[in-house]
Amino acid sequence: MKPMLPTLTFEAPKGDDWQYEVKFDGFRAFLKWDDEISLTSRNGKPLLDIFPEIRAFLEDKKEKFAPLLPLVLDGELVDLVNAYKADFGALQIRGRMRSTERIKEKAKNKPCRLMVFDVLTLRGKDMTSLPYEERHRELVNIFEEAGLPLAPDTSDSQLVQLITSEENFQQLWDHVVLNDGEGIVAKHTKSRWEEGKRTDKWFKFKNWKYVNCFITAYEKSNGYFYVSVYKGRELHPLGAVLFGFKPDEKAALAQTIKGNHSGEDDRFIYVNPGICLEVKYLELYEEQMREPHFHQFRFDLKPEECTYEKFAQQQKNIPSGIEITHPDKPIWEETPVQKADFIRYLQEISQHMLPFLRDRLLTVIRYPHGLLGKEAFYQKNCPDYAPDFIRTSLSDGIDYIVCDDLKTLLWLGNQIAIEYHIPFQTISSKGPDEIVFDLDPPSRDHFQLAVQAARMIKEVLDQLELISFIKTSGNKGLQVYIPLPKDRYSYDDTRLFTTFIAQYLVSREPELFTVERMKKNRGGRLYVDYVQHAEGKTIICPFSPRGTKTATVAAPLFWDEVDENLSIESFKVTNMVERINRKGSPFADYFSVKEVQAFDPVLKVLRKK
Incomplete structure (x- = not known):
């Protein structure tokens, strides 16, 4: 099957008979599903052996898809970066892989997604003669019936997602430019799907x-x-x-x-x-x-x-309304990072970092003159000079910034806000939606105490069948995360659990671990800070840079990396993006775990004690 193709243009078509979709940079792909599942490129090459995660996902959804078959969908196979951008380079590397083991590792740690924008066959009926607006309505129905995402979302672990159809070109274009996407496809609402034709009913606009x-x-x-x-x-x-x-x-x-x-x-x-x-x-x-x-x-x-x-x-388009002042200003002492490099880091890491910042009261630590100036200060209140697009939320008399989007993050970056600290709940939630253990050794020289504590906690969590994640603090310790569903637990509930784990560690190794809050009384032991997990307290955001001399990052880890070779210094602003591009994000499934976390049985036992 040959794809229908858009015509390149530099001006948006006029009139109300047009809809707009994000153009993702990937491999054009047709999903055909009757008795068997096939995914083929525009040149007819099979793709499922190279991208087995798509096959596994679809087979897991077989019952949902059964009433829709035979089915043919038109889409783009991508390495999704954010809701408006895909990484074509990473996809090309993946597409050239032939080692079964390497493919399996990538499929697990950095899965690709099929972004669908058209339906050609539904329940065996040819849909290509229907106008675009009708086909897209049917497509939405398909995704609703199958329980699939109705919009691109990197925080959703489902690997088949819908490309939305929008009415406002300029609004969508602003998002594409802001997020460094490839462009937009404009489609006439009455257009039919015509195989192998480059049509003037579809136009593509590229983000040069x-x-x-x-x-x-x-x-x-x-x-x-x-x-x-x-x-x-x-x-x-x-x-x-x-x-x-x-x-x-x-x-x-x-x-x-x-x-x-x-x-x-x-x-x-x-x-x-x-x-x-x-x-x-x-x-x-x-x-x-x-x-x-x-x-x-x-x-x-x-x-x-x-x-x-x-x-x-x-190389990275900076959106209108954001001015990067003094781009060559040095920020860190021992690692050569200029302000332009720092801004680029925030832009590239944003798809992983923003989901954790979104809808949370933000406290930042700013370094107006970089680490060289030594003049750092906490900022909670939004300053008077902040632009109108900055969202705020009032709490306890403080007008906090809420960093919901890339534009806000880049503005904060231009203010040289290096550290991003967030609470354990969102603005709209009534209690914590995560538990975090902060494992704080007395110094970096004692970092292996944090490693030992984290591995002991992991053993307990695995026995309790709780799904956990881990990251470095970016300073001298480690932090273990347990995602929870929203609005189901109170801080009193989570305190039962954090107290239980802290007491377990101290009882097992009293010479290594302590819950003593006074530093002078810890005697070189690691402090298990379970008191810090409370309303109004904050933790460093995953992927946030830290105000250290070497530009370290609060880096999410895979659990098998937590061993005697682990070092805080391995994870920096200068290598974090390359690490994720190579290995994937260890926190990729974090938000999907929330709804399946089996915390109720554990809490039930603790309440009886």
Whole structure:
């Protein structure tokens, strides 16, 4: 089956007969389900052996899908980053895997998702002749009937999700730009699905990024212009540009290069840096620009002004209303992180961090001059100069910031708010929706005490059939999390449990662990802080940077990483995103665990004691 394809355009269509969908960057895929399940690419290649997590998920949903068969869905197989963006580079790497063990590991730790936007066959009936608006209504019904997510959601562990259809182009576009998505597809409400056709009833708008660069070579056989920027004194190649030139521009440029060349071989004509261009592209993949297009000549620039540092700052689109001031300001002492790097970290980690910040009263620790200045302060009240888009919530006379979105997070980042501390409940909940054990050794030199305590707690939790997660504090200890359903338990309930675990640790190893709050009386033992888990108290947010010299992060861990080799220093602002891209997020299933956590039987026993 050949896909129906959208036409590239640069202007939104006018009129009310259009709907808009997020365009995700992935593998176009058809899900066909009759007696057997198949998932094939636009070129007819089978995908389920490389992405077995999709097969396993669908087979688990077999009873829900049975009344809908035979079924054919059109969608995009993606490595979902957030509700508006997918990671094409990570998907390409996954798509090239052939090792069964590596595929199995990725499927478990970093599963991909099938984002569905059309239904072609339903209960054996051909749906392609129906108008788009009717097909999409049927699609919504399918997802409701099967109990599947009605919108893209990284915090939902279900691997088949619906791409929503929106009426407001500008509103959706603002979200796509803010979240660094690929673009939007506009679909005419009366359009039918036409196999293999590039249609003017579907239009695609791409979220281009722009870079200033210079030409270094011309490829004689195909007319490609190779471009670079300066990285220090060395040339840093960015790829080759072919599209976007007018015929006369392309001819004049080729002639100029031929007349001013610095060298030539069988394939290339080389030229010294001198001709500067502005090029638009989608994203970097393997250090090369994807889909580069010529935008304009930059006769006002010198090649020395086209630097890798400026290019790196332009790689992520910063939304309107957010100004990044002093991007080259150094933030950390021993780890070379500038303000622009810090902002980029927040932008890239946001899809993992924001679900924990959302709908919670926020306390930040700000470092106005970075770690070099040593002038840190807690900020709870929202300052008067905060922009209008910042949401706040009043509690106990304090007007707290509520960081619900990326725009707020980036604004806080520009204020050099490095640490993000949150309570154990949301604004709307009546009690805690998680239990956290803060394992605080007397110093970093005693970190292995935290490791030992965490592993002992894990043994108990496993025996009680409680699902737990663990992260570093980013400072000197570890924190064990037990997610709970919303509005089911009080702090008195959770105190029964935290007291029980703390007493268990102390009774097992009284020379190693203590519940003594006075530091001077702890005698070098690890403090099991169960009192901290209470209303009004806070904990460092997962993935939050810390105000340490080495830019460490409150890093979620896989339980098998908690051993004698574990080190706080291994998890930093400079490597956290790469770690998640490589291994997946250890907290990926955190929110889906809440509703299945079997805490009631444990609490029932504790109440009888």
